[in-house]
Amino acid sequence: MKRKDFLYLSGIGMGALMLPDLSAFGNPIDPLQALEGVDVKIKKELADVALNAAKSKGASYADIRIGRYLNQFVATREKRVQGVANTESYGIGVRVLANGCWGFAATNNVTKEAVAKAAEQAVAVAKANAKIQGEPVQLAPQKGFGEVSWKTPIEINAFEVPVKEKVDLLLNVNDIAMQNGASYINSVIFAVNEQKYFASTDGSYIDQDVHRIYPSFNVTRIDRESGKFQTRSALSSPMGMGYEYMNARPEDKVSGVVTRYKGRYDMLEDVKSAALNAAEKVKAKSVEPGKYDLVLDPSHLWLTIHESVGHPTELDRVLGYEANYAGTSFLTLDKWKSKNFKFGSERVNVIADKTQPGSLGAVGYDDEGVKCKKWDIIKDGILVNYQAIRDQAHIIGLDESQGCCYSQGWDDVQFQRMPNISLQAGKEKLSVDDMIKNVEKGIYIIGNGSFSIDQQRYNFQFGGQTFYEIKNGKIAGMLNDVAYQSNTQEFWNSCSAICDESDYRLGGSFNDGKGQPSQSSAVSHGSATTRFNGVNVINTARKI
Amino acid sequence: MAILTKEQAQALLKKVLGYSKADECEVNLSGSDSGNIRYARSSVSTSGGASSQTLVVSSAFGKKLGVATINEFDDASLEKVVRRAEELARLAPENPEFMSFLGPQEYGPESPTFLASTAAVGPKERADAVAASLNQAKENKLNAAGFLSNESGYSAMMNSKGLFAYNKATDVAFNITIRTEDGKGSGYATRGYHDFDKLDTKTDTAVAAKKAMASVTAKAIEPGKYTVILEPTAVAVMLENLFFDLDARQADEGRSSMSKPGGKTKLGEQLLDERVNVYSDPWNKELPGSTWSGDGRPQQKVNWIEKGVVKNFYASRYWAQKTGIKPIPSPNGVIMVGGDKSLEELIKGTEKGILVTRLWYIRPVDPQTLLLTGLTRDGTFYIENGEIKFPIKNFRFNESPIIMLNNLEEMGKSERTVSAESNANYLLPPLKIRDFTFTSLSDAV
Numbered sequence: 001m002k003r004k005d006f007l008y009l010s011g012i013g014m015g016a017l018m019l020p021d022l023s024a025f026g027n028p029i030d031p032l033q034a035l036e037g038v039d040v041k042i043k044k045e046l047a048d049v050a051l052n053a054a055k056s057k058g059a060s061y062a063d064i065r066i067g068r069y070l071n072q073f074v075a076t077r078e079k080r081v082q083g084v085a086n087t088e089s090y091g092i093g094v095r096v097l098a099n100g101c102w103g104f105a106a107t108n109n110v111t112k113e114a115v116a117k118a119a120e121q122a123v124a125v126a127k128a129n130a131k132i133q134g135e136p137v138q139l140a141p142q143k144g145f146g147e148v149s150w151k152t153p154i155e156i157n158a159f160e161v162p163v164k165e166k167v168d169l170l171l172n173v174n175d176i177a178m179q180n181g182a183s184y185i186n187s188v189i190f191a192v193n194e195q196k197y198f199a200s201t202d203g204s205y206i207d208q209d210v211h212r213i214y215p216s217f218n219v220t221r222i223d224r225e226s227g228k229f230q231t232r233s234a235l236s237s238p239m240g241m242g243y244e245y246m247n248a249r250p251e252d253k254v255s256g257v258v259t260r261y262k263g264r265y266d267m268l269e270d271v272k273s274a275a276l277n278a279a280e281k282v283k284a285k286s287v288e289p290g291k292y293d294l295v296l297d298p299s300h301l302w303l304t305i306h307e308s309v310g311h312p313t314e315l316d317r318v319l320g321y322e323a324n325y326a327g328t329s330f331l332t333l334d335k336w337k338s339k340n341f342k343f344g345s346e347r348v349n350v351i352a353d354k355t356q357p358g359s360l361g362a363v364g365y366d367d368e369g370v371k372c373k374k375w376d377i378i379k380d381g382i383l384v385n386y387q388a389i390r391d392q393a394h395i396i397g398l399d400e401s402q403g404c405c406y407s408q409g410w411d412d413v414q415f416q417r418m419p420n421i422s423l424q425a426g427k428e429k430l431s432v433d434d435m436i437k438n439v440e441k442g443i444y445i446i447g448n449g450s451f452s453i454d455q456q457r458y459n460f461q462f463g464g465q466t467f468y469e470i471k472n473g474k475i476a477g478m479l480n481d482v483a484y485q486s487n488t489q490e491f492w493n494s495c496s497a498i499c500d501e502s503d504y505r506l507g508g509s510f511n512d513g514k515g516q517p518s519q520s521s522a523v524s525h526g527s528a529t530t531r532f533n534g535v536n537v538i539n540t541a542r543k544i
Numbered sequence: 545m546a547i548l549t550k551e552q553a554q555a556l557l558k559k560v561l562g563y564s565k566a567d568e569c570e571v572n573l574s575g576s577d578s579g580n581i582r583y584a585r586s587s588v589s590t591s592g593g594a595s596s597q598t599l600v601v602s603s604a605f606g607k608k609l610g611v612a613t614i615n616e617f618d619d620a621s622l623e624k625v626v627r628r629a630e631e632l633a634r635l636a637p638e639n640p641e642f643m644s645f646l647g648p649q650e651y652g653p654e655s656p657t658f659l660a661s662t663a664a665v666g667p668k669e670r671a672d673a674v675a676a677s678l679n680q681a682k683e684n685k686l687n688a689a690g691f692l693s694n695e696s697g698y699s700a701m702m703n704s705k706g707l708f709a710y711n712k713a714t715d716v717a718f719n720i721t722i723r724t725e726d727g728k729g730s731g732y733a734t735r736g737y738h739d740f741d742k743l744d745t746k747t748d749t750a751v752a753a754k755k756a757m758a759s760v761t762a763k764a765i766e767p768g769k770y771t772v773i774l775e776p777t778a779v780a781v782m783l784e785n786l787f788f789d790l791d792a793r794q795a796d797e798g799r800s801s802m803s804k805p806g807g808k809t810k811l812g813e814q815l816l817d818e819r820v821n822v823y824s825d826p827w828n829k830e831l832p833g834s835t836w837s838g839d840g841r842p843q844q845k846v847n848w849i850e851k852g853v854v855k856n857f858y859a860s861r862y863w864a865q866k867t868g869i870k871p872i873p874s875p876n877g878v879i880m881v882g883g884d885k886s887l888e889e890l891i892k893g894t895e896k897g898i899l900v901t902r903l904w905y906i907r908p909v910d911p912q913t914l915l916l917t918g919l920t921r922d923g924t925f926y927i928e929n930g931e932i933k934f935p936i937k938n939f940r941f942n943e944s945p946i947i948m949l950n951n952l953e954e955m956g957k958s959e960r961t962v963s964a965e966s967n968a969n970y971l972l973p974p975l976k977i978r979d980f981t982f983t984s985l986s987d988a989v
Binding site: 080081084102104105106108125128129132133134135167183184220222224225226227228229231319320321322323324325327328330332411413415450451452453454455456457458459461463481483485487516517536538540541542543544 | 580582584585586587588589590591592594615636637639640641667671674675678687689690691693719720721723727732797798799801803804805806807904905906907908909910911912913914915917918919921938940942944946947983984985986987988989
């Protein structure tokens with residue numbers, strides 16, 4: 001899905017919800033068809049055909065991905081169902097190394113003949129490109145795992161839950177919003193199931209069944225007389241879970257100025273708060289620009305982590321492979337080599353983790369057959385590592401990949417994508433209330449809003465969903481027109497306190513875009529509520 | 545069989561409609577052949593090609609609609625997809641906003657969107673164009689990262705009320721970032737055409753290279769309000785947000801920059817400087833577009849903004865009927881009328897100002913005022929006494945295109961340009977704007 005479509009759907013910074021071009025997801029299918037799988041024996045036979053065909057044409061390495069990508073999407077507004085779609089995209093992609101160069105070809109014709117032809121095409125592409133290739137590809141060694149499988153540990157398969165149940169829930173959500181003063185509401189439930197089979201000439205045959213879910217809404221409140229309008233989006237998070245995410249238990253709720261959620265989500269409760277928040281936002285006072293201590297909730301901070309820590313530590317950006325699109329990175333190799341580049345204060349510990357249960361990035365093996373793991377990125381404030389795949393590992397002195405390879409579909413080539421990148425909770429006991437007690441002049445921000453960062457990830461600006469003024473250790477009411485601007489290194493060095501593990505929660509992006517042609521991936525970012533001192537806040541109100 | 549002729553498409557669509565048992569049935573058919581090469585660190589990184597063909601059947605019983613898609617075209621598959629759309633329609637809830645399909649429409653003459661010579665472009669032509677770009681960079685000892693893609697495609701539709709429409713188009717897109725070896729300078733160029741022969745990757749690479757070399761040793765100047773000259777690609781990423789906002793329903797519902805207190809809208813009001821004229825025209829030779837929209841409505845020449853006054857909103861057929869306005873579809877290419885001056889002449893006439901060659905990472909901050917944030921990128925320069933004096937460090941801005949077009953000083957000649965945010969093509973002039981708001985400095989190159 002294109003980023004713009006997703007922005008419309010998730011309501012980030014937008015009042016509207018528009019239906020996406022459904023063909024971008026795949027072909028519409030009957031809901032019951034989604035529950036039919038493809039026999040693993042058939043997939044192994046097809047894989048061997050491709051791998052043998054590639055080798056016989058001169059490939060030194062080959063892998064094949066047989067992918068069945070399912071999406072279910074239910075969208076409503078007020079009392080009306082806007083769209084229900086079940087889509088499927090099924091096909092194979094073959095990647096080969098020949099003459100030291102990569103080649104790729106894909107087809108939706110899943111027969112032995114077509115698969116062999118795709119493998120041959122991939123070799124031909126590799127050989128043609130080898131003529132203008134600089135250095136030959138160096139692939140980090142990877143042992144074969146034989147026949148293995150992995151599945152997202154779900155309790156309820158979202159695709160088995162009847163569409164009517166989802167429609168009824170969303171219409172109920174909308175009703176609660178309207179009863180509590182909303183002028184408009186859009187609500188959606190997305191469910192994703194990637195049935196991926198990977199095989200390589202290293203001797204791996206990996207069958208994976210990956211599930212993700214994302215419920216969301218956007219409430220709009222309009223004051224007809226003044227013409228002012230405000231929105232408040234859901235405080236849900238996209239998760240690597242099944243439909244059990246929709247059934248919140250008491251222990252999943254975090255109380256405070258507004259209830260936030262960890263582990264599971266209560267959409268009916270959150271929408272009532274959202275309608276009341278939106279009404280309060282219309283009347284809230286406009287922020288006085290200046291320096292504030294920021295107290296950032298995990299429902300907000302995940303996006304700041306994503307943009308300012310996740311992206312600049314992607315090794316392909318550091319090396320210049322994304323220079324023409326997403327950009328490069330200020331975290332150049334010399335800073336990493338120095339072993340003393342102070343990315344943040346000593347409290348800042350960031351890890352990459354492809355194994356974290358419930359996270360969007362969790363899989364057993366990546367899209368080039370590497371078993372997933374976790375590792376340090378920022379240790380006690382110092383930059384210690386990047387995110388790499390097999391053909392990059394040697395550049396940072398590794399003898400194996402970190403398992404960060406991903407492709408959005410069978411017809412796109414896999415490349416380096418961000419693993420879950422998370423800020424570790426504080427080691428000492430600290431609650432949100434205790435953190436706020438010590439803030440003299442600050443702003444407490446909940447939920448993610450507008451976001452923008454430069455192409456090397458120095459300068460950023462973030463908004464949010466709701467903003468609360470903190471005066472002398474107490475919440476003093478809601479603010480409006482808030483955005484903060486900072487420089488990544490200054491910002492993370494101003495990190496002065498992090499709440500303890502009991503406040504740690506996951507946020508995430510369902511559709512992180514990168515590459516040309518652009519590909520989307522899903523990634524989570526965990527943190528506990530965190531304080532940053534003396535950050536520049538601007539007022540975004542204008543008159544037209 | 546990726547590109548069907550008008551006659552082939554018509555015959556196939558007739559056959560599909562023949563299977564329909566629904567009250568109403570509409571079939572959309574499209575296909576394309578495309579290919580691309582991506583390069584970075586002055587070497588090819590990925591390349592690919594795809595051929596696809598899709599048939600979408602929409603079947604309706606009363607106000608219940610079902611949609612099904614297929615990419616196989618034997619008779620059994622065609623009948624199967626029709627039956628599936630009908631099954632889904634029977635199961636679907638009634639859609640109160642469903643509109644009965646349109647009858648036959650007049651679309652006027654064909655638009656020049658297709659060139660056979662461009663449709664014939666294959667891997668060799670793409671590789672040659674990329675080699676010309678790479679060589680240009682290597683000669684100057686600069687790093688090149690770029691992307692070239694081309695596509696040839698067609699779309700057609702037919703429904704049970706007798707509507708038939710067909711269009712085919714070719715497109716090529718090229719964008720290039722050139723960086724100096726020390727990483728201190730960066731330049732960019734982006735181009736989009738229907739005609740591959742118009743693409744000159746060597747010249748475009750040279751433009752990006754010039755900006756890269758000229759932007760080394762950038763100085764920091766204080767953020768604040770400055771007179772700026774925005775090159776067309778920078779204009780595109782700002783103004784397209786205004787074009788997206790010309791939606792009647794959003795305006796009527798009170799939740800866009802086009803809304804006014806009391807449930808009214810800004811239609812018919814003087815919103816912008818009176819020199820601002822914006823229109824769309826599917827027959828424009830520089831920016832041709834399809835003469836029909838996806839639901840069969842004709843695309844015609846539409847004046848969106850005339851002398852700074854908002855003249856038209858686009859709307860769905862349902863919303864247009866409900867509110868009694870003309871059902872104008874959203875356009876597929878937007879044109880702003882420019883002036884006579886070249887970019888160089890605009891610079892020459894500027895006492896103090898900043899030349900912005902590109903704006904990037906544009907995000908909405910406040911939908912009420914259409915306030916946007918983003919940054920300058922790939923070459924920003926200080927102008928004094930009509931000359932470029934020195935490169936400056938990049939800025940973050942917070943500005944609304946509505947405020948911008950009220951602070952209009954001068955316009956240059958319109959040219960075809962591409963939005964690096966949406967990939968949409970436009971005809972836009974370079975603009976000289978006073979009091980453009982930069983709010984902080986960025987160290988990024």
